[in-house]
Amino acid sequence: MTGLTAETPPGSGSAKTLDGWLRRWGPGRRARVVMIGVVLAVSAPAVTTLGLAGSAAASTGDSSVYAWGQGVSGQLGNEATVNRSSPVLSALSQVAQVSGGDVHTVAVRADGTAWAWGDNAYGDLGDGTTQDSSVPVQVAGLTGIVQVAAGEYYNLALRSDGTVWAWGWNPEGQLGDGTTVTRHTPVKVAGLSGVTKIAVGGYHSMALRSNGTVMAWGNNGYGEIGDGTTTRRTTPVVIHGLTKVTQIAAGWSHSLALRSDGSVMAWGDNHYGEVGDGTTTQRAAPVKVAGLSGVTQIAAGGGHSLALRSDGTVRAWGANEHGQLGDGTTTHRHTPVNVSGLTNVAQVSASANDSFALRSNGTVMAWGNNACGKLGDGTTTQRLRPVAVHALSSATQISAGFWHTLAKVGPPKVTAKAAITGSRIAGDKLTCKATFLAASSVKYSWSRDTTTISGATAATYTPVAGDAGHKVTCTVFGNNTYGTTSTSAAISVYARFTTGTPPVAQTGKYFIYRFTATGYSAAKVTLVSGTLPPGMQLATGGTLSGTPTRAGAYTFILQAAGGTAPTARGAKSVVVRAPAKFTSATTPVAHAGKYYIFRFPTTGSPAPKVTRASGSLPPGLKLATGGTLSGTPTRKGTYKFTLKATNGVGTPATATKTVTVR
Numbered sequence: 001m002t003g004l005t006a007e008t009p010p011g012s013g014s015a016k017t018l019d020g021w022l023r024r025w026g027p028g029r030r031a032r033v034v035m036i037g038v039v040l041a042v043s044a045p046a047v048t049t050l051g052l053a054g055s056a057a058a059s060t061g062d063s064s065v066y067a068w069g070q071g072v073s074g075q076l077g078n079e080a081t082v083n084r085s086s087p088v089l090s091a092l093s094q095v096a097q098v099s100g101g102d103v104h105t106v107a108v109r110a111d112g113t114a115w116a117w118g119d120n121a122y123g124d125l126g127d128g129t130t131q132d133s134s135v136p137v138q139v140a141g142l143t144g145i146v147q148v149a150a151g152e153y154y155n156l157a158l159r160s161d162g163t164v165w166a167w168g169w170n171p172e173g174q175l176g177d178g179t180t181v182t183r184h185t186p187v188k189v190a191g192l193s194g195v196t197k198i199a200v201g202g203y204h205s206m207a208l209r210s211n212g213t214v215m216a217w218g219n220n221g222y223g224e225i226g227d228g229t230t231t232r233r234t235t236p237v238v239i240h241g242l243t244k245v246t247q248i249a250a251g252w253s254h255s256l257a258l259r260s261d262g263s264v265m266a267w268g269d270n271h272y273g274e275v276g277d278g279t280t281t282q283r284a285a286p287v288k289v290a291g292l293s294g295v296t297q298i299a300a301g302g303g304h305s306l307a308l309r310s311d312g313t314v315r316a317w318g319a320n321e322h323g324q325l326g327d328g329t330t331t332h333r334h335t336p337v338n339v340s341g342l343t344n345v346a347q348v349s350a351s352a353n354d355s356f357a358l359r360s361n362g363t364v365m366a367w368g369n370n371a372c373g374k375l376g377d378g379t380t381t382q383r384l385r386p387v388a389v390h391a392l393s394s395a396t397q398i399s400a401g402f403w404h405t406l407a408k409v410g411p412p413k414v415t416a417k418a419a420i421t422g423s424r425i426a427g428d429k430l431t432c433k434a435t436f437l438a439a440s441s442v443k444y445s446w447s448r449d450t451t452t453i454s455g456a457t458a459a460t461y462t463p464v465a466g467d468a469g470h471k472v473t474c475t476v477f478g479n480n481t482y483g484t485t486s487t488s489a490a491i492s493v494y495a496r497f498t499t500g501t502p503p504v505a506q507t508g509k510y511f512i513y514r515f516t517a518t519g520y521s522a523a524k525v526t527l528v529s530g531t532l533p534p535g536m537q538l539a540t541g542g543t544l545s546g547t548p549t550r551a552g553a554y555t556f557i558l559q560a561a562g563g564t565a566p567t568a569r570g571a572k573s574v575v576v577r578a579p580a581k582f583t584s585a586t587t588p589v590a591h592a593g594k595y596y597i598f599r600f601p602t603t604g605s606p607a608p609k610v611t612r613a614s615g616s617l618p619p620g621l622k623l624a625t626g627g628t629l630s631g632t633p634t635r636k637g638t639y640k641f642t643l644k645a646t647n648g649v650g651t652p653a654t655a656t657k658t659v660t661v662r
Contacts, residue, residue, distance in 0.1 A: 061483015063410025074134025085373025100401025101150025362438030469566025497570020530556025615641025
């Protein structure tokens with residue numbers, strides 16, 4: 001094997017790799033392979049980051065794992081121990097989530113069990129042995145698992161009850177059981193409950209709780225735990241001052257947290273600017289990453305960090321000696337920069353010197369070091385900008401291990417479940433929308449109650465009268481070569497409110513009109529949405545009355561219910577107009593031979609037209625219909641005239657005005 005500066009005999013120790021990362025191993029462990037020194041940095045790639053649909057989603061088909069990169073310990077899971085520079089299929093089906101660690105892999109199956117493969121020197125596989133395996137073996141005693149995170153010879157697993165379990169190497173207390181004893185089978189992390197996401201770093205662990213706070217434990221030499229100290233913690237401690245967190249990510253010796261407002265906090269080692277605050281100062285407590293907003297997912301690498309924004313672009317900062325920032329350079333960055341040429345990204349993942357992006361079409365892009373073919377482009381050539389992983393499509397989750405990379409493939413994942421928009425009134429068009437990750441095609445089906453509506457296979461549907469009083473459902477199907485995923489939404493359709501159009505109302509004048517619905521005996525009419533004109537009230541019998549006080553066009557939805565007919569709704573509008581009026585204003589003095597302009601102010605809806613009713617304007621001045629008097633007066637004197645304002649509402653307004661020309 002290559003990469004270590006020296007061959008080291010068995011025993012506890014460390015060595016520096018050729019890429020500059022310090023590596024450690026425990027008693028009896030020979031430095032037989034080079035590790036890139038960072039754990040998977042995506043806190044919950046498939047379960048949380050990608051926004052899976054809730055109860056209104058179902059999949060048919062199977063989910064498998066493809067792997068590439070180093071395979072010497074069997075971490076690719078393909079019954080072999082050779083490196084692969086292009087993806088190969090791992091021997092596990094029905095995969096819900098996968099995580100790449102040091103030289104091992106751990107995955108959750110759809111039944112909530114955990115499986116692992118690869119290196120097992122410290123009980124990494126959790127099967128009670130230290131025997132490596134190139135095929136998946138079941139982690140002992142774990143059920144109800146919803147997320148796993150693989151790290152430096154150890155792992156975490158989150159159960160559906162909010163507890164966390166850990167196994168493997170434990171020199172810094174990263175298992176969180178209050179000891180530094182290595183565990184070959186899972187043990188419960190002490191004092192944790194209500195956990196929704198987990199993340200593991202080089203030798204530290206993190207847990208996000210349902211209240212938006214974060215706990216951490218393990219190594220703290222660089223302040224990566226974030227409790228304001230550099231003291232090692234063998235049980236979880238709270239990161240004070242960090243609230244409203246929605247995601248976490250743990251790098252080799254730094255940590256990230258995404259807050260609900262789209263901002264990112266960071267702390268820990270900052271040698272390369274991986275904290276992103278514009279400095280290289282180590283931070284033992286969270287600080288805000290500079291210049292980031294609209295972030296939806298984060299990933300932390302060996303000495304670099306990634307942030308996915310809501311527009312599908314990616315920002316990166318920190319170490320860049322191998323091009324892992326993807327900006328076409330090898331310059332370290334202390335604040336975020338754009339990754340070149342990436343759009344429509346759904347998830348990011350980072351390793352020590354490499355970065356990965358899963359696009360919404362199910363393809364994967366990679367950039368950085370490429371040792372052992374980890375970028376999956378069929379080479380081992382370093383890449384300063386993103387390149388496509390070979391022959392991989394329909395990916396729904398990615399995970400970057402130290403030397404190997406994983407992609408879960410399977411039926412499309414729902415990223416925004418079905419939603420129907422429109423008035424829900426018979427005769428008005430409805431639009432159904434859902435989004436998927438890794439869908440090669442999308443199809444639609446509409447149904448009335450439980451009966452499919454013939455020919456309704458588009459994203460839009462216009463309910464007919466017969467749909468009134470029934471439930472109309474839109475089902476959206478995302479398809480790819482691995483299967484189909486569907487998501488549905490349903491609405492109730494209302495009959496159309498059949499009343500006529502109300503007359504125009506006038507401010508200051510009493511108004512009354514009764515809305516009636518044909519076929520609704522003694523209907524109860526109510527306001528569903530919108531705004532009535534100020535000064536007016538709607539009675540339950542459907543009468544709108546009152547003296548409006550403000551002009552404008554007011555649109556609202558009324559509902560009629562009564563008898564055996566289906567509930568009816570209708571969009572109605574009332575236009576309120578205001579008569580023309582002149583408002584008081586002092587007319588300025590004009591000067592002969594000097595340009596003059598003044599507008600006589602008026603109110604009214606619609607806008608009044610102003611004309612001269614009598615009298616004479618100063619010679620040289622003209623009156624526009626909008627009420628503006630302008631021009632260059634040619635004769636001195638005092639000129640008195642009467643103006644009239646009309647807008648077709650009520651009685652025209654008149655006003656006598658005087659202009660003095662000096």
